[in-house]
Amino acid sequence: MPLEVHVGFDDTDSPLGGCTTYIGARLVEILAEKGFAFLDYPNLVRLNPNIPWKTRGNGAVCLRLSVGGEGDYEELKETVLAFIRSHYEKAWKDTEPAVAFLRGSVPPMLRSLSQKALRRVVEPREALRVLRACGGEALELEGRQGVVGAAAAVGETLEGDHTYEAVAYRLPERRGEPRAVSFDSVVEMDRATRPWTFNNLDPETGRVLVTPRGPDPVLLGVRGETPEAVKKALSMVETGEKPERWAVFRTNQGTDAHLGETVKIRDIPPYSAVVVEGFVAQPPQTAPGGHVIFRLKDATGEIFCAAYEPTGNFRNTVRALRVGDRVKVYGGLRKAQPLGPRTVNLEKLEVLETAPVVEFRSPLCPRCGKRMTSMGAHKGFRCEKCKHRSSTLRRVPFPIPRSLSSGLYMPPPRAHRHLTKPLSRYGLEKAGKPGSPPRPEAFWGLGPPA
Ligand code: ATP
Numbered sequence: 461m462p463l464e465v466h467v468g469f470d471d472t473d474s475p476l477g478g479c480t481t482y483i484g485a486r487l488v489e490i491l492a493e494k495g496f497a498f499l500d501y502p503n504l505v506r507l508n509p510n511i512p513w514k515t516r517g518n519g520a521v522c523l524r525l526s527v528g529g530e531g532d533y534e535e536l537k538e539t540v541l542a543f544i545r546s547h548y549e550k551a552w553k554d555t556e557p558a559v560a561f562l563r564g565s566v567p568p569m570l571r572s573l574s575q576k577a578l579r580r581v582v583e584p585r586e587a588l589r590v591l592r593a594c595g596g597e598a599l600e601l602e603g604r605q606g607v608v609g610a611a612a613a614v615g616e617t618l619e620g621d622h623t624y625e626a627v628a629y630r631l632p633e634r635r636g637e638p639r640a641v642s643f644d645s646v647v648e649m650d651r652a653t654r655p656w657t658f659n660n661l662d663p664e665t666g667r668v669l670v671t672p673r674g675p676d677p678v679l680l681g682v683r684g685e686t687p688e689a690v691k692k693a694l695s696m697v698e699t700g701e702k703p704e705r706w707a708v709f710r711t712n713q714g715t716d717a718h719l720g721e722t723v724k725i726r727d728i729p730p731y732s733a734v735v736v737e738g739f740v741a742q743p744p745q746t747a748p749g750g751h752v753i754f755r756l757k758d759a760t761g762e763i764f765c766a767a768y769e770p771t772g773n774f775r776n777t778v779r780a781l782r783v784g785d786r787v788k789v790y791g792g793l794r795k796a797q798p799l800g801p802r803t804v805n806l807e808k809l810e811v812l813e814t815a816p817v818v819e820f821r822s823p824l825c826p827r828c829g830k831r832m833t834s835m836g837a838h839k840g841f842r843c844e845k846c847k848h849r850s851s852t853l854r855r856v857p858f859p860i861p862r863s864l865s866s867g868l869y870m871p872p873p874r875a876h877r878h879l880t881k882p883l884s885r886y887g888l889e890k891a892g893k894p895g896s897p898p899r900p901e902a903f904w905g906l907g908p909p910a
Contacts, residue, residue, distance in 0.1 A: 462526045463533055464499065466596075467540055468560040470520035470609025472547070479676040482629055484521035485707035485904060487543055491525065492900040496536060499524040500894060501687060501903045504625060504709035505613040507577045508718060509877045510731045510792035510805075513605060516676075517878045520609035521709075522616070526897075537561060545601060556603025560610035562596035566617050570594045574615030577608055578718045578879075579733045587611040621715040621881075621889040623658075626690035626909065627681040628703035636675045640700025646670060649682070649696040657684035657693045658714060658884050662874035664772050669873055670697065679703050683713055685888055687902055695909045708903040715889075716881040719790050719807075726760035733792050733879075734804060736763070737812070740785045744778050752778045753803070756789060764803040765789050771871035777809065780864040784815030792877075807880050809869045814862045820855040 467487075472480045484502050492498070503522040511518060527533050544559055562570070573590045576582055584604040591598055591611040598607045630639075646668050650660040659669050660682065670680045680697060684690040687708045694706060718733040728734050738758035746752050750769035755762055767778040781787070790808035822832045825843035832841035832853070840851035870876075870883055 461529060463529060463563055464565060465525050465527050465533060465536060466522055466560075466562040466566065466614045467525070467536070468505075468520060468522040468562075468610040468613035469540075469544060469606075470558060470613060471555055471606030472544060472557045473515055473555065473676065479678055480519055480521050481627060481707070481709065482677045483544060483547055484523065484709070485627070485629060485705055486547070487523060487540060488707060488900070488904045489705070489906075490539060490543060491523065491536070492904070494535075494539065496532075497526045497897065498900060498903075499526055499897045500618075501624070501708055501710040501898055503613065503616070503618055504711040504713070505574070505609075505616045505618070506712055506717075506878045507609055507612055508579055508581070508731070508733055508792075509879060510733055510794060511581060512731065512794070516672075516674075518609070519878070520613035522613035524617075533563065541599060541601075556600070556605040558598055558600045558604070558606030558610040560591055560596055560598045560607065560614050562591070562594060562614050564595065566615055567594045570596070570611065570615035571617065572615075574612040575720070577612035578616070578712075579720055580729060581731045582608045582612070584608055616712060616717075617893070618710055618712060619893055620717070620891050622710055622712060623683055623685060623714045623885075624687050624690045624708055625681050625683045625711055625713060626687075626694040626706060626708045628679040628694055628699070628706045628908065629677045630679045630701065631704045632677075634679075634701050635677055639671045639679060641668060641671050641680055642698040642700075643668060645696060645698040649693050652696065653682075653684065653689055653693045655884050655888060656686060656689035657682055658882050659683055659873040659876065660693075662872050664872040665874060667874055677704075685885075685890070687898070691902075691909050699908075703908050705904065705906050706909045710894075713878045714881050714885055716790075716879065718877075718879045722788070724760040725756070725758050725763045728763065728793055728802070728804075730793060730802075735788060735790050736804065737786075737788045740781045740783050740787060740815075743783055744781050746775075746779070750775070754778065754781055756787070756804075764801050765791070765806055766803050767806045767809075767871070768875075771806070771875045774806075774809075774869060774871040774875070777864065777869040778806070780862075781811075782815055782817050782862070782864075785811060785864075786813040786815075787811055807871070807877060811864060811866050811869065813866060814864055817860045817862060818857040819860050821858045823850075823853045823856050826850070826853075
């Protein structure tokens with residue numbers, strides 16, 4: 461009897477090198493060559509971007525396969541464990557790799573765990589308990605933290621909105637060297653493939669976004685709506701080096717999967733992804749470093765919201781907010797600073813309703829119609845033209861037109877989280893899994909993609 465098996469793994473890398481997706485890409489080759497059948501593209505599952513102990517983008521990987529029976533399952537387990545054991549980053553003491561295995565379909569309880577891991581902090585104990593309660597097992601190769609990502613990757617079956625990323629990996633001897641990717645070819649690829657690819661370039665700065673920085677094995681990655689689109693786009697980018705391999709992942713990147721229901725300010729836990737609706741309580745101020753900060757209130761309390769310097773022109777939108785504006789903020793909360801207040805790091809801002817802004821001006825002269833001049837606080841007004849004086853007239857309200865209108869505003873793509881849905885994806889959302897299992901040639905190969 462064929463058996464459905466899910467293999468999730470996480471925390472195999474470190475700031476010194478490595479990448480969990482690369483382990484995934486290598487395992488795909490090994491398992492495909494052993495004849496294991498894949499039920500889905502390799503899944504790249506991004507989790508809560510606000511947890512402090514992530515290396516980079518808090519990504520975990522799940523491979524979903526069909527095996528012939530219990531004997532094949534044991535062989536699969538041994539193959540995966542042997543490979544991860546010998547390839548995780550051992551030079552870094554905080555790397556705590558784990559692998560989660562589940563046979564059969566993914567139960568609702570494990571799906572809920574993944575939802576929590578996208579938005580909140582999950583304790584390794586809880587992840588392990590849920591995985592075991594669902595009939596799964598986990599192997600922690602060092603430490604415990606990795607089990608959260610490993611189990612959550614299994615539980616996120618990407619049946620809601622999802623995207624794809626085609627990644628090219630570097631030959632070992634090139635890792636750590638600068639990446640020579642042709643700017644012009646990225647511009648051309650972007651022009652030819654948009655809107656089926658996204659976030660290739662940053663429109664504000666012209667910066668290329670398909671290449672990471674740092675010593676990891678990724679040469680470049682293109683994100684988009686279909687496996688065909690991202691693979692084609694990847695093949696259009698000219699690089700000064702031959703990739704070792706490529707792989708296409710199905711993923712929750714660019715879907716806002718971490719932004720759930722609106723929460724009350726009182727109930728926001730640290731290290732969480734949040735959506736909060738409220739009113740601007742204090743005008744925006746520019747802090748040292750160029751960060752723009754304002755205070756938001758709802759019926760349960762107040763919280764600071766910050767558009768940090770890297771969010772570029774988005775800060776001008778935030779600066780245009782006024783007290784009383786009704787807004788929805790989307791973002792993440794880090795730990796409360798011992799000396800500072802709780803602050804939402806803004807990923808998106810929705811202006812729901814702007815408040816009327818009035819300026820108080822001197823009254824018009826009742827005799828000649830010219831605007832009068834104040835004679836000082838509580839001393840009345842004088843007309844410079846006809847010399848009329850009055851101690852009873854008051855300043856009059858004058859409505860000021862607002863530069864900000866209702867709508868959704870976002871930082872430029874260079875400041876996006878992996879999970880943030882870019883404006884270009886609105887209207888392109890999709891649901892469901894691939895109709896039939898993809899053939900391995902559709903999602904991996906050696907060298908550059910054909
Ligand atoms: P990369 O993106 O390059 O793979 P990373 O940013 O994913 O690196 P990891 O080294 O995988 O970073 O570290 C993330 C750690 O956080 C893992 O141990 C993972 O199990 C754990 N983790 C992920 N999400 C949560 C969560 N919501 N609560 C608690 N721990 C989590």
